[in-house]
Structure formats: structure tokens, C-alpha cells
Amino acid sequence: xxxxxxxxxxxxxxxxxxxxxAPRLVDRYQRVVTxxxxxxxxxxxxxxxxxxxxxxxxxxxxxxxxxxxxxxxGRVFCSLGVDKIRITGGEPLVRGNLMSLxxxxxxxPGLRELVLTTNxxxxxxxxxxxxxxxxxxxxxxLDTLNPERFRRLSRTGELTRVxxxxxxxxxxxxxxxxxxxxxxRGRNEDEVCDLLEFAGxxxxxxxxxxxxxxxxxxxxxxxxxxxxxxETRSALERRFSLLPSPERxxxxxxxxxxxxxxxxxxxxxxxxHNFCGDCNRVRLTCEGRLLLCLGQEHSVDLRRxxxxxxxxEEALRQAVQDxxxxxPKGHDFDLRGAPVLLRYMNLTGG
Numbered sequence: 001x002x003x004x005x006x007x008x009x010x011x012x013x014x015x016x017x018x019x020x021x022a023p024r025l026v027d028r029y030q031r032v033v034t035x036x037x038x039x040x041x042x043x044x045x046x047x048x049x050x051x052x053x054x055x056x057x058x059x060x061x062x063x064x065x066x067x068x069x070x071x072x073x074g075r076v077f078c079s080l081g082v083d084k085i086r087i088t089g090g091e092p093l094v095r096g097n098l099m100s101l102x103x104x105x106x107x108x109p110g111l112r113e114l115v116l117t118t119n120x121x122x123x124x125x126x127x128x129x130x131x132x133x134x135x136x137x138x139x140x141x142l143d144t145l146n147p148e149r150f151r152r153l154s155r156t157g158e159l160t161r162v163x164x165x166x167x168x169x170x171x172x173x174x175x176x177x178x179x180x181x182x183x184x185r186g187r188n189e190d191e192v193c194d195l196l197e198f199a200g201x202x203x204x205x206x207x208x209x210x211x212x213x214x215x216x217x218x219x220x221x222x223x224x225x226x227x228x229x230x231e232t233r234s235a236l237e238r239r240f241s242l243l244p245s246p247e248r249x250x251x252x253x254x255x256x257x258x259x260x261x262x263x264x265x266x267x268x269x270x271x272x273h274n275f276c277g278d279c280n281r282v283r284l285t286c287e288g289r290l291l292l293c294l295g296q297e298h299s300v301d302l303r304r305x306x307x308x309x310x311x312x313e314e315a316l317r318q319a320v321q322d323x324x325x326x327x328p329k330g331h332d333f334d335l336r337g338a339p340v341l342l343r344y345m346n347l348t349g350g
Contacts, residue, residue, distance in 0.1 A: 024081040027327040044091040047155035083112040093122035106134035123165030137176040179206040184225040200261025207266035229267035292327035
């Protein structure tokens with residue numbers, strides 16, 4: 001694929017009354033948005049039970065943003081002060097010509113960090129190339145070390161393939177690798193110590209995640225399988241010493257240093273410890289909806305702007321700036337009722 005092209009536009013002016021200051025995205029609660037999570041596809045080679053239904057209907061390809069459109073969105077966000085972009089899916093590495101997009105994004109002025117979240121299945125093929133094009137960090141999903149459990153949780157995945165992907169990522173020399181583990185009562189909560197030890201023995205950090213109530217999944221009762229971050233931490237502390245750490249990754253994890261391994265363990269707790277107060281993130285879905293909150297439907301249709309004003313950075317920039325007026329204060333997940341949102345996690349951008 002040829003290099004992605006942009007329509008030249010003037011450099012945006014500094015905010016009124018602040019001579020020389022760089023443009024910033026500030027919402028009505030005075031939170032500064034510096035982090036864009038960009039989904040490049042809703043497709044995935046797994047069908048994880050907490051993410052999507054078994055018989056998933058994917059977005060028609062003509063509704064997906066093109067690589068050129070995704071690159072233009074990234075360019076505009078960086079011009080507005082965003083310095084971190086995370087590529088997500090679905091499984092982002094099943095998107096064709098993804099490396100071309102990553103090269104374009106990595107070259108954007110002001111971008112400090114380009115990172116990617118993956119299920120690990122494609123890393124044996126792509127890990128080295130991801131590192132060459134400038135991806136600094138990877139988050140790799142791994143919920144169990146038991147092959148039979150892995151098959152049940154992912155429905156279609158093979159643990160051996162993911163473990164090979166983790167080895168390939170370690171060999172590629174990324175600056176930081178992290179495991180993400182969604183913990184479900186009765187499914188894998190008895191493995192939290194083993195997962196931490198697996199990560200720590202390889203010099204990898206790990207984050208334990210409470211299940212997000214997105215989409216009607218049908219596999220389980222979310223309230224019945226809910227396992228809180230406090231319960232996970234309590235289980236870990238029976239085997240490890242967790243020391244409070246001020247370190248942050250730019251996302252919602254709250255970290256502790258593990259004395260025995262020297263690595264970090266994080267907890268992402270959308271239910272038990274709401275992380276909205278200092279939210280610095282927005283999400284772009286693969287079909288161009290700019291989601292202002294993980295747990296609300298406040299959004300702006302950037303695909304419409306992109307296609308009504310092809311290549312026009314200023315029109316897109318104005319739409320992004322205006323979106324800050326509708327970014328909500330936060331979500332209010334309730335496991336006891338119906339799902340808060342009907343869209344699945346793979347549509348939201350993991």
C-alpha cells in the first residue's frame with residue numbers, strides 16, 4: 001500500500017488568551033484528553049465469552065474507516081495535544097495493511113507513545129515488525145494458563161499459540177509488555193497468583209480487570225461471576241507482597257510493585273473503584289464513532305465528517321474540539337440490572 005496522503009492545512013492557532021500555548025482538548029470538567037484509543041476493526045479470531053456473542057455479526061466493510069481516514073484522525077488528535085495512541089480491535093492484527101497505518105501514526109509530530117492491545121495469536125508472525133515500525137508497548141490478553149479453560153473462555157483460541165506470541169514479543173525487545181487478565185468467579189479466579197507469577201517471571205507487568213457489562217453475551221450471569229479487584233488483591237497478598245506505587249501508564253490501572261518479582265500489578269475496577277474522576281481518554285470505534293466514555297453512549301459521528309469533508313483536517317478538528325462539550329462525567333455500571341450498553345466490547349474497542 002502506498003503512503004497515506006493528507007490534504008495540507010494550516011497549523012491550528014493557540015487557544016485564545018494563551019499566547020504560544022499548544023492546543024489542548026479540555027472537557028467541561030476540566031479534564032485534559034491526551035490519550036486516544038483507536039479501534040481498527042471489530043473482527044477477531046477469538047470469541048471471548050465476556051467480549052462478544054458466539055455467533056457475532058460484524059460491521060460491513062464499507063462502514064469501517066479506511067486506513068487513510070484512521071491516519072487523518074490520528075493526525076488531528078495529535079495536533080490537539082494527544083500524545084498517546086493505543087491501537088485496539090477486535091483483534092487489530094487481523095486488519096490488512098495495519099503496518100502502513102502504524103508507520104504513519106508513529107511519524108506524527110507530538111506523538112510520544114504508540115501502543116497496541118492484542119490477544120497474542122498473531123504475534124508469532126507480527127511481533128518483530130511491530131517493534132520495527134515503532135510500537136513501544138504491547139498489552140496481551142491472557143485469562144488462564146489452562147489449555148481447556150482457555151478454549152472455553154475464548155471459544156476458538158489455542159493457548160499454545162498465545163504463549164508462542166508472548167515469547168515472540170519478548171524476543172522482539174519491546175520497551176514494556178503487559179498481560180491483561182479479565183477475572184470471572186468460577187472460571188479463573190483461582191489462577192490470579194499463577195498469572196502474576198507467569199508475568200513476573202518474564203519481566204512483564206500484569207493488570208487484573210473486572211468484567212465490563214457491555215453487550216448481551218448470553219454465556220453467563222455477570223452479577224454471578226463478578227470478582228472484584230479487592231478480592232483479587234486479597235488473593236494475591238496471600239502469596240505476594242504488594243507495595244503501593246505511584247507509577248501510571250496513562251490508563252485506568254492502579255498499580256502496586258510486587259516485591260518478589262520487581263514488576264507491577266494493576267487493577268482496573270470499573271465497578272468497585274470507579275476511575276472516571278481523572279479520565280484522560282476517548283475511544284474511536286472502527287466505524288468512526290468517537291465515544292466520549294466507555295460506559296455511556298455520548299458520541300460524535302466522525303465518519304460522517306470524514307466523508308462529507310474528505311481530507312479536510314479543519315472540519316475534523318472542529319468536530320473533535322466540539323465533542324468535549326458532551327463528554328460525560330462518568331459511567332454508572334450496575335450488574336444487577338440489564339446491560340448498560342448493547343454494543344459489544346469488540347465494537348467499543350478493547
